[in-house]
Amino acid sequence: MSKTILITGGARSGKSAIAEAQALHFGTPATYIATAQAWDAEMEARIATHRARRGPEWVTHAEPLDLVGALAATDGQGPRLVDCLTLWLTNLMLGGHDWRAAARALCDALPRQRDTVVIVTNEVGAGIVPDNALAREFRDAAGLLNQWVAATADEVFLAVAGLPLKVK
Template identity: 45%
Template structure:
């Protein structure tokens, strides 16, 4: 829809991605902001993280907890929201894998998410970890998670209007990208 801009915010752990995403949402709307949390806190430390995030957001945010069916939540919430912040896609992928969802099932879930974004009547900001910069994990489930997170990030990045990577607390916009594939000269310089 015209005027609706969806944003993907990527980064490593403690890179500032969630803070940037919240600031972007706060800039888009003063009220009717929905925080769609995919986290399933299972231990005390994770519960403390969730509590800290809730306190940081403040009372002008409504929180909806949904670990799996985020497309349905976006469909329902966009009717009343001025902006939706989904935090985060990597926990969502983890939740899907823990339900023994295979690659085809996860890609089908991404398709449902893309359809929900296309139907959304308000901006959606999606947060995700960039997990591909580290070492190759030693076990199959961790490698599957890394690979699926990367594939999901690629699919979502292609579908949204803007992609921002946060590094060391500094947001860097990478889409729209002024350097297009095939537009690099022989010496590596943008044309």
């Protein structure tokens, strides 16, 4: 039986490691759908750290924009991990794409998946109000996207200090 599991939390809260363990619980090989784009050396290092942590039981599928297409292309091949939803949102917004339409399409696609999907996202609304319009727009969009995916998900976990707290 497939599930959609959402893992949220702050920066460096252990979300990705928790999500990787969740996905592997449903079998191997597992597909890692990476939404990050390496625009600079610092981001390249972050991506390398994530890759180094994963072992041979993972197949990487890089997709910065067409998340629904990536899910369709990998369904039936075992569990998938999407890391991460907020980077996907960033890519959509900075690329001038309709993030709301993409989010609706994702929420429509998730219940139709044959294999489990574990999704990592960032909880961005717990800090200060950003000082510029783009950052405020992103914070608001991320909050809505997380709510919509959480409503669709079968289970939701909040990562705190490397520990998963089940919310739903």
